[in-house]
Amino acid sequence: MPGREDHRNRWFVDTVLPHGAAAYNLARWITRNDADAGDVVQEAFARALQYAGSYHGGDARSWLLSIVRNTAFTWTRANPGASGEAVEDVAEGSAPDPLHEAASAQEAAVLRRAIARLPLEQREVLVLREFEDLAYREIAVIVGCPIGTVMSRLSRARDGISAMMRCEDKRP
Amino acid sequence: MNHEVARTLLDAYLDGELALSDTLAVEAHLGGCDECRRWLEDRRTLVSRLRSAPVAYPMPAALERRIRAPVVAPARREFVATWPRALAASLLLACVGAWVGHSLPLRPDLGEALVAARVRSTLADHSIDVESSSHHTVRPWLSARLPFAPPVPEMAATGDALLGARVEYLERAPVAVLVYQHGNHRVEAFIWPTAAAIGPGPPARTIEGFHLVATGVAGFNAVFVSDMATAELAAFRDRWRAQAGSIE
Numbered sequence: 001m002p003g004r005e006d007h008r009n010r011w012f013v014d015t016v017l018p019h020g021a022a023a024y025n026l027a028r029w030i031t032r033n034d035a036d037a038g039d040v041v042q043e044a045f046a047r048a049l050q051y052a053g054s055y056h057g058g059d060a061r062s063w064l065l066s067i068v069r070n071t072a073f074t075w076t077r078a079n080p081g082a083s084g085e086a087v088e089d090v091a092e093g094s095a096p097d098p099l100h101e102a103a104s105a106q107e108a109a110v111l112r113r114a115i116a117r118l119p120l121e122q123r124e125v126l127v128l129r130e131f132e133d134l135a136y137r138e139i140a141v142i143v144g145c146p147i148g149t150v151m152s153r154l155s156r157a158r159d160g161i162s163a164m165m166r167c168e169d170k171r172p
Numbered sequence: 173m174n175h176e177v178a179r180t181l182l183d184a185y186l187d188g189e190l191a192l193s194d195t196l197a198v199e200a201h202l203g204g205c206d207e208c209r210r211w212l213e214d215r216r217t218l219v220s221r222l223r224s225a226p227v228a229y230p231m232p233a234a235l236e237r238r239i240r241a242p243v244v245a246p247a248r249r250e251f252v253a254t255w256p257r258a259l260a261a262s263l264l265l266a267c268v269g270a271w272v273g274h275s276l277p278l279r280p281d282l283g284e285a286l287v288a289a290r291v292r293s294t295l296a297d298h299s300i301d302v303e304s305s306s307h308h309t310v311r312p313w314l315s316a317r318l319p320f321a322p323p324v325p326e327m328a329a330t331g332d333a334l335l336g337a338r339v340e341y342l343e344r345a346p347v348a349v350l351v352y353q354h355g356n357h358r359v360e361a362f363i364w365p366t367a368a369a370i371g372p373g374p375p376a377r378t379i380e381g382f383h384l385v386a387t388g389v390a391g392f393n394a395v396f397v398s399d400m401a402t403a404e405l406a407a408f409r410d411r412w413r414a415q416a417g418s419i420e
Contacts, residue, residue, distance in 0.1 A: 004317070013244065020236055
């Protein structure tokens with residue numbers, strides 16, 4: 001009989017770790033900074049392991065993303081200086097991926113800049129919808145707001161991106 | 173459905189989030205509204221751009237390794253990082269083995285795991301899972317996770333402080349670990365049930381700064397591991413034993 005810790009670790013490896021990419025992406029978009037996102041994710045995974053008992057089945061990704069979000073907001077409150085509209089360093093963070101066409105990398109850089117300019121409450125909803133493909137209902141649980149609020153924040157986020165992209169697309 | 177209402181529902185329509193009745197109403201409106209159709213097409217293009225460009229941030233490989241480390245072969249990782257301590261630990265094995273080998277339903281090499289657990293908790297800075305100075309909190313927490321309920325003396329009366337507890341699985345056997353503070357020193361008491369408890373105070377052992385003393389009390393064996401001086405640790409052990417005996 002393996003011990004409980006073995007069970008917990010196996011559950012963690014099989015069920016939680018596969019969502020590391022989603023966790024990092026969300027943390028990165030909330031903190032808008034590589035180093036801080038790394039700290040948040042590491043702390044969030046430590047919490048997830050510690051509070052494994054609070055997982056009662058259901059979607060492990062949503063459960064983990066809730067922890068990431070809470071960790072990131074705790075971090076943001078503890079580091080108010082870093083939570084400003086740090087638009088400029090976003091472009092640096094979006095180094096071109098050599099596997100992609102230059103045009104695609106440029107497109108990504110422009111989109112990243114636009115998303116980074118969104119208010120946090122719209123940004124997180126947009127990220128969960130477009131990159132994690134979560135349903136409104138799941139986003140509502142993670143963010144802790146009604147589904148109608150998810151809907152309106154997502155609409156405003158897309159409006160914002162749309163307006164910013166219109167300006168970008170007009171550039172020579 | 174009028175134009176303004178339809179417009180507010182187009183994002184949800186695009187995402188397939190509308191109830192059937194709203195979906196049908198939006199489609200009916202789209203059939204007669206060029207403006208909304210164009211708007212919806214623009215929106216579809218925008219979402220497609222967001223999803224097809226490499227916009228999401230990939231996790232750095234080094235970070236992935238860091239979050240895997242605690243759950244993948246932790247003992248090995250920490251022993252590699254701290255081989256001088258591991259050496260001390262393996263020397264301690266012989267001592268602890270003498271106490272635990274014959275009297276426990278556990279494998280004789282438990283001692284190694286026990287000392288490793290002590291070292292690991294120090295290095296990982298994670299020695300306590302339930303933080304409380306009250307046995308009313310600690311004991312139920314432990315008994316909910318273990319097939320036994322160990323004695324949990326609070327020790328406050330004698331100037332020692334119970335900080336909390338954790339559970340270790342050593343050689344697949346559950347062991348309760350009580351964490352105490354005495355002055356500047358931390359004492360960890362590893363406790364497990366036994367049919368044949370050892371005597372009240374076999375000789376203490378000391379190797380490279382780690383001291384170990386043991387005792388048996390009321391169906392349990394306990395080993396105390398600390399960097400506190402042997403005589404002090406033995407005195408702690410005796411106080412602990414007296415209080416554990418009195419609450420049983």
